[in-house]
Amino acid sequence: MSDSYPCPCCGHRVLDAMPGSYEICPACFWEDDGVQSRWPTMGGGANKVSLFEAQRNHQEFGACDQHGRRHVRPPAEDEPLAPAWRPIDLTRDSFED
Numbered sequence: 001m002s003d004s005y006p007c008p009c010c011g012h013r014v015l016d017a018m019p020g021s022y023e024i025c026p027a028c029f030w031e032d033d034g035v036q037s038r039w040p041t042m043g044g045g046a047n048k049v050s051l052f053e054a055q056r057n058h059q060e061f062g063a064c065d066q067h068g069r070r071h072v073r074p075p076a077e078d079e080p081l082a083p084a085w086r087p088i089d090l091t092r093d094s095f096e097d
Contacts, residue, residue, distance in 0.1 A: 004079070005018060006081070006082035007025040007027065007030055007032065008030065008032060008036075008037050009025060009028045009054045009055055010028040010055075010064075010075075011081045011082055011086070012025070012027045012028075012080065012081055012082075013079050013080060013081075013082055014075060014079045015032060017032075019034060020032060022046060025064075026072065026073055027072060027073065028054070028058045028062070028063055028064050028072055029064050029069075029071045029072050030047060030054055030058075030064040031046040033045050033046035036051045037051060038095070038096065039096060040088050041095070047064065048065060049064065049065050051088065052090065055087040055088060056087075
């Protein structure tokens with residue numbers, strides 16, 4: 001998938017549309033909400049949990065939230081992690097208030 005985009009939650013290159021398109025990631029069930037990418041500690045909007053919490057959930061149990069667990073699948077071989085992607089680190093990353 002050379003023309004794919006990384007999911008902001010899991011980092012896998014699974015999205016066909018540009019960031020903020022509200023596409024749902026098949027690997028973690030995150031809905032790509034541009035507002036939550038801009039303010040990653042804010043819950044609500046397209047997703048009930050914040051992007052920061054969703055990333056932690058994905059690392060813990062493989063989905064952005066408990067509801068999404070039944071909808072996810074493992075990423076395919078052609079859906080690798082984006083090379084520069086990493087989870088949000090609030091001690092290192094700065095976001096708007």
